[in-house]
Structures are given as structure tokens and as C-alpha cells.
Amino acid sequence: MKMNLADRRSIRRYTDQPVPQERLEELLSLAFRASNTGNMQTYSVIVTRDKERKRALAPLHFNQPCVLSASVVLTFCVDFRRFSDWCLASDAQPGYDNFLSFYGATIDSMLVAQAFASLAEQEGWGLCFLGTTNYNAAGICDALHLPQLVFPVTTVTLGWPDELPELSDRLPAQGLIHLESYQEGDVKALYAAKEALPQMRRFVEENGKRTLAQVFTDVRYPKESNEAFSDALLSAIQRQGFHL
Amino acid sequence: MKMNLADRRSIRRYTDQPVPQERLEELLSLAFRASNTGNMQTYSVIVTRDKERKRALAPLHFNQPCVLSASVVLTFCVDFRRFSDWCLASDAQPGYDNFLSFYGATIDSMLVAQAFASLAEQEGWGLCFLGTTNYNAAGICDALHLPQLVFPVTTVTLGWPDELPELSDRLPAQGLIHLESYQEGDVKALYAAKEALPQMRRFVEENGKRTLAQVFTDVRYPKESNEAFSDALLSAIQRQGFHL
Numbered sequence: 001m002k003m004n005l006a007d008r009r010s011i012r013r014y015t016d017q018p019v020p021q022e023r024l025e026e027l028l029s030l031a032f033r034a035s036n037t038g039n040m041q042t043y044s045v046i047v048t049r050d051k052e053r054k055r056a057l058a059p060l061h062f063n064q065p066c067v068l069s070a071s072v073v074l075t076f077c078v079d080f081r082r083f084s085d086w087c088l089a090s091d092a093q094p095g096y097d098n099f100l101s102f103y104g105a106t107i108d109s110m111l112v113a114q115a116f117a118s119l120a121e122q123e124g125w126g127l128c129f130l131g132t133t134n135y136n137a138a139g140i141c142d143a144l145h146l147p148q149l150v151f152p153v154t155t156v157t158l159g160w161p162d163e164l165p166e167l168s169d170r171l172p173a174q175g176l177i178h179l180e181s182y183q184e185g186d187v188k189a190l191y192a193a194k195e196a197l198p199q200m201r202r203f204v205e206e207n208g209k210r211t212l213a214q215v216f217t218d219v220r221y222p223k224e225s226n227e228a229f230s231d232a233l234l235s236a237i238q239r240q241g242f243h244l
Numbered sequence: 245m246k247m248n249l250a251d252r253r254s255i256r257r258y259t260d261q262p263v264p265q266e267r268l269e270e271l272l273s274l275a276f277r278a279s280n281t282g283n284m285q286t287y288s289v290i291v292t293r294d295k296e297r298k299r300a301l302a303p304l305h306f307n308q309p310c311v312l313s314a315s316v317v318l319t320f321c322v323d324f325r326r327f328s329d330w331c332l333a334s335d336a337q338p339g340y341d342n343f344l345s346f347y348g349a350t351i352d353s354m355l356v357a358q359a360f361a362s363l364a365e366q367e368g369w370g371l372c373f374l375g376t377t378n379y380n381a382a383g384i385c386d387a388l389h390l391p392q393l394v395f396p397v398t399t400v401t402l403g404w405p406d407e408l409p410e411l412s413d414r415l416p417a418q419g420l421i422h423l424e425s426y427q428e429g430d431v432k433a434l435y436a437a438k439e440a441l442p443q444m445r446r447f448v449e450e451n452g453k454r455t456l457a458q459v460f461t462d463v464r465y466p467k468e469s470n471e472a473f474s475d476a477l478l479s480a481i482q483r484q485g486f487h488l
Contacts, residue, residue, distance in 0.1 A: 030249045032415075034358065037375040038465065047421060081428075083460075086434075095471065100477050101465075101470055103350075104375055104378055107378075117355075131282075176272075180290075180292060181388050216284070216336070223340075226344050
């Protein structure tokens with residue numbers, strides 16, 4: 001099945017069929033046509049196929065099974081290393097070890113990652129973005145031998161789909177689109193349909209909470225955990241050579 | 245002309261024909277189907293059509309003419325405000341005023357922005373991403389009345405194309421794809437074809453430099469300027485309520 005955006009879903013279960021390396025590289029090359037700052041192309045993609053290396057990555061992604069079962073794991077990285085090395089080899093003094101450069105390269109890495117995701121889904125592959133990349137960035141740097149000025153932004157597990165999960169819900173688009181300036185809307189009305197979904201009611205009940213929001217604040221993304229991982233993320237960025 | 249990734253180029257000149265609001269919202273709604281963290285949808289899009297508001301934005305984007313000539317200017321924003329307001333209205337204590345949440349929402353905003361860009365280009369529209377969003381973020385927050393926990397990540401100028409610029413060059417993809425772990429390659433060889441392009445040689449000459457890299461380090465993106473804008477970006481993030 002080829003997915004378009006309208007019916008896309010994250011795919012976490014894959015068949016044993018491998019994703020061919022040549023076609024993978026063709027689609028990555030196409031994705032590199034995405035827009036980028038100053039045409040500096042300050043990103044890199046690490047392709048993990050080796051089973052041992054997947055085993056090293058898995059705990060860094062909290063042992064999500066898709067890391068091991070995917071044909072390929074792709075780690076999209078900020079990369080100011082290559083550009084800076086080119087500067088040094090060209091009698092030029094690079095000055096890209098700063099947060100502005102890091103953040104701009106994050107944006108460019110994501111343009112490539114989503115451009116690739118659209119192509120891969122049209123190809124019939126299934127994939128899942130792993131936000132856990134930002135939780136254990138330092139460990140991922142070690143596992144993939146990322147040098148200074150290279151930093152993992154997002155991870156995509158990729159393979160041929162072996163499931164067709166339900167489409168996930170979305171908020172009414174009108175609540176996310178603001179005409180001319182930011183408009184504060186009626187937030188309870190905006191979330192009413194989501195809160196009424198049977199799977200959301202079940203989710204609240206299973207977690208022993210009274211409201212859906214409490215599942216997020218108390219169970220899934222609690223403040224203390226966010227703040228501890230936030231400190232780790234900031235340290236990892238600095239360890240890779242970007243100063244704040 | 246409908247652009248696919250293979251022949252995409254940034255479009256900075258537009259005809260007078262407007263981009264219809266209804267179709268714009270349809271494509272944004274589709275783009276909101278992109279993957280996102282925990283299905284929290286922590287992003288917003290500000291749609292600028294009003295001429296006065298474009299005039300307020302233009303200097304913040306260093307007066308790039310496309311801001312005024314575009315039918316629509318879209319500012320894609322991190323938005324943890326709506327989600328946090330929902331938590332507060334649901335007897336839940338939000339804890340998302342941290343860098344991890346900010347960075348994750350940046351990633352999700354970019355998934356939406358690139359998903360939208362692909363759809364818009366297939367629709368026959370032309371667009372340009374403006375990296376200047378990160379240079380004058382505080383001013384953009386003021387111009388668009390962005391409240392706490394909302395932050396502008398990237399800007400897209402959008403309209404019907406009135407130009408067909410040359411395709412820009414790209415580095416050989418092999419230099420950006422790393423098998424199993426990061427591989428340091430021969431950087432001079434990787435950049436050789438780019439440096440040999442007639443327009444790049446002209447670029448070096450016009451700027452009175454000896455190497456192409458020096459045009460980047462001395463003219464386009466010099467260290468002192470990067471660092472000053474980096475400080476401004478970090479301040480703007482904190483001013484919007486995300487602590488580091």
C-alpha cells in the first residue's frame with residue numbers, strides 16, 4: 001500500500017523483506033533537494049543495518065521493538081563538521097559552533113527527514129519517527145561515532161509494512177491556523193471531540209486518571225522527567241561542540 | 245508547473261494571483277497528518293495576507309522582497325501554549341516550559357512545514373523558506389502577537405510562480421550518507437565539483453575572495469555575526485517562556 005498524507009500512519013511492524021540500499025540512496029538523494037540554508041547542506045544521515053548496531057541503539061530508544069525489527073534505522077543529524085572541515089581546508093575560518101548554526105541545521109535536517117518520509121511512504125515503505133532521539137542524544141552520538149559538530153536530530157525506523165493501524169485523530173485544523181495574528185481560542189471546545197473518542201476514554205481509565213490531559217502531565221510527559229531530559233539534551237549539544 | 249522534489253527550486257517572485265484561502269487550509273490540514281510527538285500537535289501556523297502586516301514583517305526578514313510580493317506569508321511556530329492551556333483547563337499541571345519540549349516541538353513544526361511545502365509545490369504554487377526567522381525571532385513574536393510558549397521556527401513565502409530559476413547544485417549524496425557509523429571523507433574531493441561551477445567561481449571573484457569557503461566565512465555567515473544572532477535567538481526563546 002502506498003500512503004499519502006491523508007491516510008498516513010506510523011508503521012512500527014515490518015516484514016522480513018529488506019529495503020534495498022540502492023533505492024534507499026536514490027530517495028535520500030532526492031530528499032537532499034529540499035530547501036536548505038545558504039545551500040550549505042549541513043546535515044548527514046547515518047544508515048544502520050547491522051544487527052549488533054541496532055542492538056546498541058535499541059536501549060537508547062527505550063527498547064522500542066521497531067528499532068530491532070526495522071530493515072533500516074536512519075539517524076538524521078545536524079552536521080557542521082563537514083562544512084567546517086571544508087572551510088579549514090580552504091583557508092577559511094569557520095564560526096559555526098554556536099546555537100544559531102545548530103538550530104538552523106536542525107531545521108534543514110528536518111526538511112530532509114520529512115521530504116524523505118513522504119518519498120518513502122509513496123514507495124510503499126512504512127516508517128516511524130522516534131522522538132526518543134532527543135532523550136538520549138549523548139548515547140546515540142557514542143553509538144554512531146558522531147564527531148564534534150554532528151548531532152542526532154531525529155531517527156526513522158524503516159521497512160515494509162506488516163500492520164495497518166488505525167488512523168490517529170487530529171485536532172480541528174482551524175484551531176491550529178491563525179489569521180493575521182495569534183488567536184487564543186476556546187481550548188476545551190477544540191479538544192472536545194478528542195476527549196470523547198472511545199480510545200481516549202479508555203486511555204484515561206487505564207491510567208487511573210480523571211482527565212485526558214492528566215495522562216500527559218502525570219504519566220506520559222511529566223514535568224520532572226521533561227526537565228531532567230532537557231538538561232541532558234542541553235549537555236549533549238554542548239558536548240558535541242555547540243556552545244550556548 | 246507542478247514541482248516534484250527532483251526539480252524543485254525556491255520561488256521568490258510571484259504573480260498577482262492570490263492563493264485561495266480555502267485550498268490553503270485544506271493543504272495545511274493535510275500537512276497536520278504528518279507524524280508528531282505523542283500526538284500533542286504542539287505547533288501553530290500564522291497566515292499573513294494583510295499588506296500592513298507584511299510591511300511589519302519585511303524588515304524582520306531583512307527586507308527580502310518576497311515577503312511583500314507573496315500572496316501569503318506563513319509562519320510555522322512551536323506552540324506549547326494551546327496544549328498547556330488545555331492542561332490547565334483539565335485539572336492537569338503542564339510542565340512544558342523547557343528546552344526538550346521546545347526542541348521536540350521545533351521538530352514537529354518542521355515535519356508540518358515540509359509536508360506542507362511538498363503539497364504546495366505539487367499544487368503548482370511556488371515558495372521560499374526564510375531562515376531569517378531565526379535571526380529576528382523576538383521581533384516576529386511581537387509582530388504576530390505570539391504569546392508565551394509560542395515561538396516562530398520557520399517562515400514560508402507563498403504564491404503562484406513568476407520565475408523559473410536554475411536548479412541549485414547539491415553535494416554528491418554519498419558524502420552525506422554514512423553506512424553504520426559516521427565516516428570522515430575527503431572533503432576537498434566532495435566539494436570539487438561545486439567549486440568548479442562557473443557561478444561559484446564568479447561568486448568568489450565578485451566577493452574578492454580566494455576560495456569559495458571564504459565567501460561563507462567572511463561574507464555570508466561570519467563568526468561574529470553568527471554569535472550575535474545566536475545570543476539573540478537564545479534570549480528570544482527564553483523571553484517566550486522556555487527556560488534553558
